[in-house]
Amino acid sequence: MRTMCSYQFRYFQLVLILLWTSFTCVAQGQSTENESSIQPYFTQLQYGGNLGRYSIGGGKYFFGEKFLLSLHYGFTRSEIEGANTVHSLSLKNTFIPTRIMLTQKLFGAPEFGWAISYSGNMPLPLLMFGGVRVECEIDNSLFSVIGGYFHVGTNGTWLSYAADNNDVRIDDLYNLSVGLQFNF
Amino acid sequence: MNRKEFARKGALGLGALFLLPACKKFEYSPYENSISEDKYKDNNAKNLSRLNDLGSNQTFSFAVIADTHNYYDQFNDCVDHINNNPNIKFVIHAGDITDRGFQKEYLLSHDILSRLSKPHLCIIGNHEYFEQNGESLFNTVYGDRNFSTIVDNRKFIFFDNNEGDASSVDYSWLDDQINDGVTYASIFVITHVPPYSYTYFDIDDRKAEFERIIAQPRVTCSIFGHEHFYNLDEEKRFLQVDYMKKRNYSIVTAHIDGTFSEQRTFF
Numbered sequence: 163m164r165t166m167c168s169y170q171f172r173y174f175q176l177v178l179i180l181l182w183t184s185f186t187c188v189a190q191g192q193s194t195e196n197e198s199s200i201q202p203y204f205t206q207l208q209y210g211g212n213l214g215r216y217s218i219g220g221g222k223y224f225f226g227e228k229f230l231l232s233l234h235y236g237f238t239r240s241e242i243e244g245a246n247t248v249h250s251l252s253l254k255n256t257f258i259p260t261r262i263m264l265t266q267k268l269f270g271a272p273e274f275g276w277a278i279s280y281s282g283n284m285p286l287p288l289l290m291f292g293g294v295r296v297e298c299e300i301d302n303s304l305f306s307v308i309g310g311y312f313h314v315g316t317n318g319t320w321l322s323y324a325a326d327n328n329d330v331r332i333d334d335l336y337n338l339s340v341g342l343q344f345n346f
Numbered sequence: 347m348n349r350k351e352f353a354r355k356g357a358l359g360l361g362a363l364f365l366l367p368a369c370k371k372f373e374y375s376p377y378e379n380s381i382s383e384d385k386y387k388d389n390n391a392k393n394l395s396r397l398n399d400l401g402s403n404q405t406f407s408f409a410v411i412a413d414t415h416n417y418y419d420q421f422n423d424c425v426d427h428i429n430n431n432p433n434i435k436f437v438i439h440a441g442d443i444t445d446r447g448f449q450k451e452y453l454l455s456h457d458i459l460s461r462l463s464k465p466h467l468c469i470i471g472n473h474e475y476f477e478q479n480g481e482s483l484f485n486t487v488y489g490d491r492n493f494s495t496i497v498d499n500r501k502f503i504f505f506d507n508n509e510g511d512a513s514s515v516d517y518s519w520l521d522d523q524i525n526d527g528v529t530y531a532s533i534f535v536i537t538h539v540p541p542y543s544y545t546y547f548d549i550d551d552r553k554a555e556f557e558r559i560i561a562q563p564r565v566t567c568s569i570f571g572h573e574h575f576y577n578l579d580e581e582k583r584f585l586q587v588d589y590m591k592k593r594n595y596s597i598v599t600a601h602i603d604g605t606f607s608e609q610r611t612f613f
Contacts, residue, residue: 215378244482328419
């Protein structure tokens with residue numbers, strides 16, 4: 163039977179709140195013109211993480227390079243007969259609480275965040291992730307920084323299954339993703 | 347780090363990217379169908395071949411479960427309960443194996459079903475159609491949406507009647523399967539949706555056609571899921587199987603004289 167469960171309604175409310183906070187961050191970033199002019203734009207290429215087999219996105223730093231907001235297009239082509247290629251559009255937020263200098267131009271940082279992904283379906287999956295990144299400053303290049311990241315993530319829907327079932331193991335829930343980032 | 351060293355490490359990193367698809371923990375999309383492992387493919391066909399090895403019994407019993415959705419704890423307990431009953435020869439899942447038709451749900455459910463020590467056959471439910479690759483995932487994991495088999499001179503017809511979700515519901519196929527010109531001790535029709543479901547609301551002609559076909563005297567019993575309650579209508583020979591959350595399933599016994607009996611079983 164098909165019913166609108168209460169948890170689905172709460173889930174939808176949560177997605178709306180997270181969307182609102184994202185756009186609030188964007189609005190605050192735009193209000194400080196001097197600050198935004200020195201904060202770099204970036205592009206990311208990601209593999210996995212439920213944004214698509216491959217995804218490409220672009221975004222901008224806010225709040226002193228601690229908060230990244232990006233929009234990603236991802237696709238997952240299926241080689242199985244009859245299966246559709248999945249196209250998705252995702253809004254991704256990443257928080258970098260601190261950076262650690264490894265060498266003069268190499269930095270490491272922990273990071274975590276969440277994303278909402280739209281693939282023509284409702285409700286939108288809420289993706290959560292945490293991981294580490296490495297950034298390398300580049301001189302005399304098209305890019306000011308080249309970096310890579312590694313995430314361990316999950317999906318809010320999978321977590322709801324774990325909450326309802328003792329037999330759903332943590333091994334069933336997590337996924338991995340890796341990505342490259344280029345700051346302009 | 348100088349440029350040469352950076353280039354060398356970058357090349358190593360890019361090379362490692364080519365190894366990524368080998369790791370199964372990289373999920374691409376909740377809606378993907380990327381099942382490649384043989385153990386997850388064509389499971390109805392594999393289990394049909396196991397059914398042929400059952401041997402010749404005079405009277406045998408089979409279990410019917412339905413609407414397991416994401417009640418994985420109850421589903422696991424149910425599998426244990428069925429495994430401990432030596433009288434059950436095989437198991438039928440009457441649809442709604444998943445809650446949304448996600449690949450993740452298919453894999454989780456299959457891992458539980460594969461713990462069954464007996465053959466098991468699955469039909470597609472309306473929930474399998476919810477997401478964009480739900481139907482193709484069913485085709486990958488289980489196979490055809492309509493199929494039939496004969497076990498010790500009893501015919502079992504599995505039919506997709508998810509009106510509004512399935513691309514087509516072919517009632518003439520069901521009619522032909524029932525009236526195939528062969529005499530059986532009994533015929534069981536298994537569909538996910540019963541004719542009294544809201545699914546048939548406002549499509550009276552198709553509801554009447556379905557009711558006419560399964561009302562034929564050749565049909566011993568029609569078995570349904572979908573409604574999340576239990577009922578046995580002996581007059582119409584309808585068995586409505588409860589959903590997994592209520593921790594019960596049905597054991598149907600096919601007698602050699604062509605009759606059947608049913609026992610609701612709690613675990």
